[in-house]
Amino acid sequence: MAIWFARSRNLVSSLRHNLCTSTILIKRDYSHRPVLTTSHQLPSTVFSSPFVASLLRHESTAVEKQPDELVLHSDDQEEALQELDFPGGKVGYTSEMKFIPESSSRRVPCYRVLDEDGRIIPDNDFVPVKEKLAVRMYEQMATLQVMDHIFYEAQRQGRISFYLTSVGEEAINIASAAALSPDDIVLPQYREPGVLLWRGFTLEEFANQCFGNKADYGKGRQMPIHYGSNRLNYFTISSPIATQLPQAAGVGYSLKMEKKNACAVTFIGDGGTSEGDFHAGLNFAAVMEAPVVFICRNNGWAISTHISEQFRSDGIVVKGQAYGIRSIRVDGNDALAVYSAVRSAREMAVTEQRPVLIEAMTYRVGHHSTSDDSTKYRAADEIQYWKMSRNPVNRFRKWVEDNGWWSEEDESKLRSNARKQLLQAIQAAEKWEKQPLTELFNDVYDVKPKNLEEQELGLKELVEKQPQEYPPGFHV
């Protein structure tokens, strides 16, 4: 590490010239990479990697030339004396037989802006959030809470087959969405409906999907929560875990190819990081130099599997480096920290054409889904602690209130309005007619092939012959 610090200083002096910046601060270097912060509007962090600086893959599309040859040749005496030229670059020799430890002695710290009481921690490095934005963020976080509560109850009443709440993860949902551009393409897992809410998906639209009625954009073909909106750049959710990560690399590739000022943003949980697709997705995005922001919601539990049974690394943040990806660990229950981290990550991804990994530390306060009772495998006081003391919505509310931007009156008005609107939306969605039979066969292909036409015809005849066997109001 000491060696690297020495190098970092050299880099700083060479970069100072390149970057024409006035103030440069050296931060702690976890990643073997010199980390510099400029005094721009955004704390858009500028990095340079000793390994890949001169190895840009697609030269034709490189957004920004990296400072050349910042590599190993500098001033290190003994160890750099002898180097071996491997296909991947020069590697120095050492006579010391030293294994890299399985983890560093100190866990990667978690970036936060607000303390538990919703006060900004002094000397913090974050992107300022103005009143209008802050209020909107809070409103959406609260609306998400109300929506989760009401849909969950609707499922308990047997009105929909399934539901899954985002309780405890409202800050990640809303703050990340707020930090993105509407052109950024989101590949969600399933605990991120807040992103869609932020982008303008109405409560009626949510209800229509959960009830699978005629107004559902998915035409009643996917289970509740598996929203999708082409209009809002939100990919339709697939149930299998982590499949969206390699797809995100592909979206990033596509955006890169079209030179768009946007990135792909994909979400995953801690459990999903055990999937091969997680690792391949990260690796692909790194190799393709694709603008992808990977956001991992480390909420401690994958249904009943605790993270201690999921991996042995220091969480997810450390995995980024192995793939050559910049990473940050952030307090997922701190909306301002999430906002700042995602905003900066997005900026880096787009301007530097590279992936970034964010591990947002949080807790799944609700059950995994309505098919789960999490009190069977975790302590009630653990849930209670996260629900009360670490509640991301309350924490953010305190900050907004302390600024004088929100009142008790606003609060009750918002919640009662949201509640009313949701109840109406559910009633309307329930009454709306279901998809007609033709929608069973549409969209399997762009044009219905003959075999499906025949199957449709056969089914229609059957339904017409024995209507009593099929639900009333079934539209042929």
Add this chain to the structure above:
Amino acid sequence: MSSIIHGAGAATALSTFNPVDSKKLVSPSRTNLSVRSQRYIVAGSDASKKKKSFGSGLRVGHSQKLIANAAVATKEADTSASTGHELLLFEALQEGLEEEMDRDANVCVMGEDVGHYGGSYKVTKGLADKFGDLRVLDTPICENAFTGMGIGAAMTGLRPVIEGMNMGFLLLAFNQISNNCGMLHYTSGGQFTIPVVIRGPGGVGRQLGAEHSQRLESYFQSIPGIQMVACSTPYNAKGLMKAAIRSENPVILFEHVLLYNLKEKIPDEEYICNLEEAEMVRPGEHITILTYSRMRYHVMQAAKTLVNKGYDPEVIDIRSLKPFDLHTIGNSVKKTHRVLIVEECMRTGGIGASLTAAINENFHDYLDAPVVCLSSQDVPTPYAGTLEEWTVVQPAQIVTAVEQLCQ
């Protein structure tokens, strides 16, 4: 895995790039590798001599005429055709791909070693030089991930052609192909389309052992939302490649390792093939033989013998493995009343099994005899030459089956 694939690719690359010469189309005796390297395609090479029996009904339409050339596939083939250019099947695929990339800037290629290396069977040769290494993208080795990448790219407007270096390894991408590629158009309510082409070499015959010699059409056939075609001649290889790229649906294009060096004169002017259409290879009266991919050439070899014995078989290359062209197939069944299916696919749950079911369901009344299906044995493809040969259907079996069916 990569080293295995790579080794196989290199070995075949060395031996494959000789144009097919009719004189080398010797009978399939396979005792050692040197004999192997002498022979590649079992085409209906006698066609030029037996023009009458093979060419009689081939003037049905434009495409049929060209198919006659494909079946001939020799240097002596139809020199009377005034236009066109001669190329090998892998070159035809490349030409189709290149034309589509010229035509539409959204068409891109991704896979292992498809870039400057040109693909293990050289289908993407020269494309990276022409279109750049971003549009012809070398990916790390992970079939599920580069297929997923293709799907993501397709959902945001590109038309990726995904090369599986070997079809067998596409099993590693099964999740993306099935759960995502096949379903997202449907589950999104038609909001997102996935216009990808997944293609690559498969099939038995290069002594590459079990995993490299697979016929995965049976695995993929029940995935809703996927279309499947198998090419068998340079003409249809190019036409199907172009059609697959233009299709809004995900299409799996099956290529056969033994057919890459098949030579044929194809038209200079642009054409595409219908993805859902079977190809009439040889019209006949006595029996309908349905086949596809490499088995087409075993069938044509058998047909030669059968004609000598006085039979007049109708040979149809079904080409579209999903959905079946039941119009063409039905018309033939109604004419001949007898059906023999010859495939390289597995006996259990294979394409032949599905086709048998479809014919029985739709044309039972027209059949004078039960449908017979000749398929590969239900074993992993063995490496040793003789064992490998016994795994797949041989022309003699086809002859016997036709004789029995026509009794």
